Every structure is written in structure tokens, then in C-alpha cells.
Amino acid sequence: MKKKWLALLMGTSLALAACGGNDDNADNEPASDQNETTTVDAGDAAKIYENKCSSCHAVNLEGGVGPNLTKVGSRLSKEEIEQVIAKGQGAMPKGIIQGTEASKVAEWLAEHK
Numbered sequence: 001m002k003k004k005w006l007a008l009l010m011g012t013s014l015a016l017a018a019c020g021g022n023d024d025n026a027d028n029e030p031a032s033d034q035n036e037t038t039t040v041d042a043g044d045a046a047k048i049y050e051n052k053c054s055s056c057h058a059v060n061l062e063g064g065v066g067p068n069l070t071k072v073g074s075r076l077s078k079e080e081i082e083q084v085i086a087k088g089q090g091a092m093p094k095g096i097i098q099g100t101e102a103s104k105v106a107e108w109l110a111e112h113k
Contacts, residue, residue: 042108042111044104045101045104045105045107045108046108048097048101048104048105049105049108049109052096052097052105053066053096053097053105056092057069061112065091066091066092069109069112070112071112071113072109072110072112073109073110073111073112073113074112074113076110077110078103078106078107078109078110079106081105081106081109081110082102082103082106085097085102085105085106086098086102
């Protein structure tokens with residue numbers, strides 16, 4: 001029985017570790033470019049979500065390892081969603097996306113009601 005629990009714990013840990021993801025291209029960019037404000041439209045927000053969040057919340061927002069986000073905007077405001085992204089919540093690690101990208105994804109998710 002202990003082996004089954006250990007296997008479940010290890011599998012869950014592996015799945016949760018995949019949620020964070022890392023944009024390898026960001027490591028190659030100069031630090032000054034990463035802090036510049038850029039215009040991100042809804043298509044960009046959806047792409048950021050797909051790259052950073054969909055491994056846990058699914059591409060169609062229906063959830064998986066992470067909760068269902070299809071109607072997250074009816075429960076949380078943009079600012080509240082930004083706080084969850086920044087600080088993490090439950091098993092979700094903090095700061096998976098940051099800055100303007102986090103703000104745009106929060107705005108995009110808040111529109112899902």
C-alpha cells in the first residue's frame with residue numbers, strides 16, 4: 001500500500017512540476033528587453049496561456065490537474081486573477097507568468113464568464 005501512495009505522490013509531483021514550464025527563449029533575450037511594456041492582444045494572451053497554463057488547466061480551460069477556468073471571470077476579477085498568478089494558490093506555483101503577460105492573461109481570463 002505504501003508503494004502505491006508513493007507512486008501517486010511522485011506522479012502528482014511530476015505533473016505539478018510541469019505546470020510551471022519555462023520559456024527557454026526568454027533566457028536568450030537581454031534583461032532590458034524583458035521589462036519593456038509591450039502591447040499584447042487577446043490572441044497573444046491565449047497563446048501565453050497555452051504555453052504556460054494549459055498543461056494544468058487544459059487548452060480549452062476545462063481543467064485537468066488544475067481547476068476549470070471556463071467561467072473564472074464570473075468568480076474572480078482581473079485583479080484577483082492577477083493575484084493568483086503572482087502569488088500562486090493551492091498547488092499552483094507563484095509567478096508562472098509575470099508583468100504585462102500576467103496582466104493580459106488575467107484580463108483575458110476575466111472575460112470568461
